[in-house]
Amino acid sequence: MQKSVQTRLALLVRHANVFYGKRMPVPKLIFDLRGMTAGQLVSQRITRSKSIYTIRINNQLLERSAQAILTEVLPHEVAHMVVDWVFGKRVKPHGVEWRQVMRECFECEPNRCHQLPTEQVRHHPRRHIYQCDCQEHPFTDRRHRSAMKGSHYICQSCRGTLVFKATLVTD
Ligand SMILES: [Zn+2]
Numbered sequence: 285m286q287k288s289v290q291t292r293l294a295l296l297v298r299h300a301n302v303f304y305g306k307r308m309p310v311p312k313l314i315f316d317l318r319g320m321t322a323g324q325l326v327s328q329r330i331t332r333s334k335s336i337y338t339i340r341i342n343n344q345l346l347e348r349s350a351q352a353i354l355t356e357v358l359p360h361e362v363a364h365m366v367v368d369w370v371f372g373k374r375v376k377p378h379g380v381e382w383r384q385v386m387r388e389c390f391e392c393e394p395n396r397c398h399q400l401p402t403e404q405v406r407h408h409p410r411r412h413i414y415q416c417d418c419q420e421h422p423f424t425d426r427r428h429r430s431a432m433k434g435s436h437y438i439c440q441s442c443r444g445t446l447v448f449k450a451t452l453v454t455d
């Protein structure tokens with residue numbers, strides 16, 4: 285089943301590259317999500333303009349509802365990467381740009397909630413992970429923007445400076 289996900293992922297990215305005239309990489313795929321989350325896109329910033337992408341899939345859900353993972357969850361997560369790549373990081377995770385990618389590029393209904401028994405309420409689908417010397421700190425969009433503009437954050441425990449590591453889009 286994991287192999288079908290890999291194949292489908294490559295097809296989706298190839299299609300999006302043709303559609304938008306880009307050369308997006310095929311994200312790394314890992315099957316380590318548990319519980320009620322179906323999929324997650326992780327974008328790790330390497331340099332100011334370059335990120336690497338990973339899509340995390342819930343393996344239990346894959347075994348139970350493979351079709352939903354292939355036809356809903358995967359395009360949903362790839363669309364998050366396309367939005368990042370084509371429209372930049374300042375747009376909302378499920379805003380007009382994301383819905384446009386889902387509809388026009390992938391010809392999917394842009395449903396926010398997968399037709400899977402996933403969590404109902406998510407107030408912050410996008411989290412930015414900052415790292416100090418002792419732990420990871422999740423930031424909201426607002427706090428991340430402020431950090432990007434130069435605000436300095438310090439860990440209460442180790443007094444280390446928080447450094448941006450990755451953005452997670454769940455749901
Ligand atoms: Zn710390």
Ligand SMILES: [Zn+2]
Nearest residue numbers: 360453454455
């Ligand atoms: Zn989403």
